[in-house]
Amino acid sequence: MSDLPKRGKLVATPAMVRAVDRTSSVSAVAPKPPLEIRRSTRLGEVYWCAFSPHHYPPEFDDKHLVVVIRGAKPVFGAHVVVPLTKKPQLDNPHGYKLIRNPNPKSADQSWAVCDHIYTVASERLQRLRDSKGVMKEPERIDAADFREISLRVLNALKPFLAQAHLPVTGPRDSGDGASADTPPARAKSASRADPT
Numbered sequence: 001m002s003d004l005p006k007r008g009k010l011v012a013t014p015a016m017v018r019a020v021d022r023t024s025s026v027s028a029v030a031p032k033p034p035l036e037i038r039r040s041t042r043l044g045e046v047y048w049c050a051f052s053p054h055h056y057p058p059e060f061d062d063k064h065l066v067v068v069i070r071g072a073k074p075v076f077g078a079h080v081v082v083p084l085t086k087k088p089q090l091d092n093p094h095g096y097k098l099i100r101n102p103n104p105k106s107a108d109q110s111w112a113v114c115d116h117i118y119t120v121a122s123e124r125l126q127r128l129r130d131s132k133g134v135m136k137e138p139e140r141i142d143a144a145d146f147r148e149i150s151l152r153v154l155n156a157l158k159p160f161l162a163q164a165h166l167p168v169t170g171p172r173d174s175g176d177g178a179s180a181d182t183p184p185a186r187a188k189s190a191s192r193a194d195p196t
Contacts, residue, residue, distance in 0.1 A: 032123040041071040041079050044146045045138040046102040048126040067141055074122040081118050084110045094156045098145045114152035
């Protein structure tokens, strides 16, 4: 009876505390699959990417081809990729139809979805295979395709990138007396100098 709550209040018993400790020590993250790539990824290379099956549209899910736009080393690497799809992107200003599909057996055409930029772990990447199931050396997209993808990625990020080049148009009140355009360090020293 001593373990029961008194007068409607919840009392944490030692057994409850142990149960919470056991639950919090269990990792909710699935174990990583084996590492298949053995060297650094390079710009323009194409891989299969095992995206998470737990997604919300318009996120990509399951297995899709991707093109590397920032390479990394395989161990603890953060590879930045743009997904490819056979679904036409005619209504997407950031979609681009490649000159040739890096995996022609799946479809006649392949589109880069340049406003879907992902950072993925090495374990998500797999090399393409030939008709006999043998892993091929990573294939690179054409230079013209890579240039077009680069332009569309930049265009998709334009609102963010423009922030680095905004001219100062005058102080904006951010509520703490410092200009919103003033870097935090400068704002601090200005507030120390001003006794008000």
